[in-house]
Amino acid sequence: MPEYFQYHKAEPKDVEYLLHLLHRVHTVDAKLKEEFEKHLLKLRIKKDQVLFNENEVCEYIYLIVKGALMGCTTHNKQKITTYISVENDFVSSISGLHGSGYSQEYVVAVEDTELLAVHNNELNRLFEYHFNLNYIFRVILEKYYRDAQQRAYIIRVGNAKERYLYFAKTNPGYLDRLPLNLVASLLNVKASTLLSIKKSFLGLADRHKELEEWGKKIEIHIHKNQSFRHKDIRLQSLAKEVGLSSHKLSIVLNSYFNNSFIDYINQYRINWIKERIRHPDIIQNFTLEALAYSAGFSSRSAFYNAFKKRVGMSPIEYSKNLNK
Structure with a gap:
């Protein structure tokens, strides 16, 4: 049986x-x-305290202000986590809602938790006289059942990875906050399996962060030094300039920028040329080919092919469209 709780009158801020x-x-x-x-x-309760038990009438409906609660049931002497609720969630007995019967689940604090509560007798009385309260709770219940249906669906048909992604998306930050064994119980997967999946995704996140850092470093270097204008630039030479191995630079270009080395360099060259084509005084004094060579292209055909591949039209067509 849960211990006796001391309820206090809520303050105006509550x-x-x-x-x-x-x-x-x-x-x-x-x-x-x-x-x-x-x-x-x-009401304030400590971690691991039971808010209400199975086969008891839950006398209140609660709002979590701070902390986390989990709903549990037992089957064949095994504890099954049915839901985990955190700040701004309403919690009560699902099977005995509004004090209508005995609860088939028990609720226990996952963390030290601060709650607001309304006795079911008062709430049922308010339902009789306040339409807006009925409407509010209808919307709240609709959301609860949509979430519950989605959770039940993913647990029935999704594999362990899909369940992990579902929980991470619908409960951002909770995987680091809540005990892993509770989340595993909720998602009906082994804790060891969930831990393995979590580590693999953390590894991917770390790898993406590293790629992003190197990607920014490469862009800063190219902008500052205009390395793309060097006709003899190669993967190996750029790698040496930025302090990466050729293999690592290739990975950053392919995985982060989704480009090959030559396409990555050519996009800088083409953007540089396009910027100058927009200025009438420049285009009047320089031919397109002269701009191409100045941008780093080694031949007219390489310039035209790269420009059309990236822009979708020839340099001449692009220049004419600007003049229109």
């Missing part, structure tokens, strides 16, 4: 906190606000 959440769904009138000011309670 009422405002609740009203702010409810206002997102529907306007709360002055009379309903007064009711919450009279009947809203506050």
Whole structure:
């Protein structure tokens, strides 16, 4: 049995906190606000404390202000996590909602948790006289059932990786915050499997971060030194300039920029040429071929082929379109 909890009358800031959440769904009138000011309670429970047990009537509906709760049930003497709720989630008995019957699940604190509570007797009375409260809770329940349906679907048909991605997407940050064994129980996968998947994705994130850092370093170097204008630039020479091995530079260009070395260099050359074509005084004094050679192209054909591949038209057509 859960220990006796000491409920306290909620402070004005607590009422405002609740009203702010409810206002997102529907306007709360002055009379309903007064009711919450009279009947809203506050409760703090410690990690691992049971909020209510199986086969008990849950007398309140709760709003989590800070912390996390998990709903659990037992089957063949095995604990099964049915949901995990955190800040701004409403929590009560699912099977015995609004005190209508005995709860088939128990709820326990995953962290030290701060709650706001309304007794079901008061809430049921408010439902009779305040349409807006009925509407608000209908929307809240609709969201809960949509989330529950999606969770049930992914657990039934998704593999372990898909379940991990689902939880990471719908609960950003919680994989680092919540105990791994609880998340594993919720997703119906082994904790060791979930840990392995998590490590693999962390490795991918670290790799992407490293690629991004090197990508920015390469771009800064090319912009500053205009390396693309060197006709004899090669993968090996650029790698040496930026302090990477040729193999690592090739990986950054292919994986981060999604380009081969020559296409990556040519895009800088073409952008440099396009910028100069836009200036009438430059294009009047220099031919397109002269600009191409100055940009680093070694031949007219290489310039025309690269320009058309990237821009979708020849340099002459591009120049004429600008003049129009």
